[in-house]
Amino acid sequence: MFVKPTRDRRAERREATRAEIVDAAWELVRAEGLAALSVRDLARKVGLQAPSLYSYFASKNAIYDALFAQGAAQYLEDVEAQLTPTGDPLQDLRAGMHAFVRFCTDDPVRYQLLFQRTIPGFEPSPESFAISIAGLESVQRRIAGLGITEPGDLDLLTALGTGLTDQQISNDPGGDRWIRLVDSAMEMYFTHVTHRKSRP
Amino acid sequence: MFVKPTRDRRAERREATRAEIVDAAWELVRAEGLAALSVRDLARKVGLQAPSLYSYFASKNAIYDALFAQGAAQYLEDVEAQLTPTGDPLQDLRAGMHAFVRFCTDDPVRYQLLFQRTIPGFEPSPESFAISIAGLESVQRRIAGLGITEPGDLDLLTALGTGLTDQQISNDPGGDRWIRLVDSAMEMYFTHVTHRKSRP
DNA sequence: GTCTATATTTGGATAGAC
DNA sequence: GTCTATCCAAATATAGAC
Known part of the structure; x- marks a missing residue:
């Protein structure tokens, strides 16, 4: 009689190969650009023929989606990892x-995939998108703990984050011209959101 | 004996056709996305066969470059057009x-071409790039006239501009969620750059 | 200057044998 | 699950006739 094994070695192997493909895809897009990803090149990189990839991913966009999901999970992890308020809100904001800026500049391609909409036909699946939403909500909770609860204040903070990051990546890649402004920008922001005269 | 005519009708016709091609290219990229521009489609749109386009532009990137140059010129014009200080620096900043945000959100594809680096093999030519530099320098002179001369202050302003724009385009296209924050953001910025305690 | 024809490359995706 | 073989579509760009 058939006994269901506690481990499914076949499924494990399959997942391992999927992970290997995703890793190789990151290497490719980092080297050639996000839009330059091709199924052929990716297959060769993992020692397969192109059609074999379709046993693991239904389409090229499914591969992008796996990258998006992994990047969003890394972002969520990155945000959650620093949830240690010091009692000094400004220091926490800084x-x-x-x-955030380090997370983005560490891997500009990941930033492009997660926070800009630049790939022609690709939209993240609802499941993958939910992960990135969770990341934003984590930021929201984090700054709420610092006393910043106005929705517009969160929006202003995200604008500052993407603006500093964008300029850094686009106009001074590898440098620190906008990174140097982070402390000062957060001081500006913190003063603004705390010295508000009236609730708007 | 040959007399050089005062007008070169042939050159005029040629320039007119080039302009027609550039106009059609804008229509195409606005409809299909910047990366989706194809020489074939563009040629068909102006009633030519694809190879005939090569009589006007040496390559696809040359077409991108013409778009970039035109967009940069529009930006320069947009900035110069509002060089009318009122005596109230904060109002001028707003x-x-x-x-700026309107210029970008009016045509997100133009914004993508000018201010983000997203097309795989394209880099603007030195001549086209010089136009966009002139635009930035115009902004620099403009805020210098308001008493803002620290280099880092210009960088912070551009970060705010691209950040607000990026978020508006990416997360609320057609809406005003980040546009609504412009006045408040400029108040924040102006207070910051004027209430500095010491010259850093 | 414009055309037809074509070279060349490259891409995503499928069929069917093994 | 992986392969070979192939389809199909699309792209940039060139050659050469008219």
């Missing part, structure tokens, strides 16, 4: 923004 | 930022 640390959080530094972490 | 007006200038509103104009």
Whole structure:
């Protein structure tokens, strides 16, 4: 009689191969650009023929989606990892923004995939998108803990984050021309959101 | 004996056709996305066969470059058009930022071409790039006239501009969620750059 | 200057044998 | 699951006739 094994070695192997493909895809897009990903090149990189990839991913966009999901999970992890308020809100804001800009500049292609909409036919699946939403909600909770609860204040903070990051990546890649402004920008922001005269 | 005519009708016709091609290219990229531009489609749109386009532009990137140059010229014109200081620096900053965000959100594809680096093999030619530099320098002179001369202050302003624009385009296209923050953001910025305690 | 014809490359995706 | 073989579509760009 058939006994269901506790481990499904076949499924494990399959997942391992999928992970290998995703890793190789990151290498490719980092080297050639996000839009330059091709199924052929990717297959060769993992020692397969192109059609064999379709046993693991239904389409090229499914591969993009796997990259998006993994990047969003890394972002969520990155945000959650620094949830340690010090009692000094400004210091926490500075640390959080530094972490964000570093996360983005560490891997500009990942930033492009997660926070810009630049790939022609690709939209993340609802499941993958939910992960990135969770990341934003984590930021929201984090700054709420610092006393910043106005929706517009969160929006202003995300604008500052993407603006500093965008300029850094586009106009001074590898440098620190906008990274140097993070502390000052957070001071500006913190003063603004705390010295508000009236609730709008 | 040959007398050089005062007008070169042939050259005029040629320039007119080039302009027609550029106009059609804008229509195409606005409809299909920047990366989706194809020489075939473009040729068909102006009633030519694909190879005939090569009589006007040496390559596809030359077409991108013409778009870039035109967009940069429009930006320069947009910035120069509002060089009318009112004596109220904060009001001028607000007006200038509103104009910038409107310029970008009016044509997100143009914004993508000018201010983000997203097309795989394309880099603007030195001549085209010089136009966009002239635009930035115009902004620099403009805020210098308002008393803002620290280099880092210009960088912070451009970060605010691209950040607000990026978020508006990416997360609320057609809406005003980040546009609504422009006035408040400029107040924040102006207070920051004027209330500095010491010259850093 | 414009055309037809074509070279050349490259891409995503499928069929069917093994 | 992986392969070979192939389809199909699309792209940039060139050659050469008219």
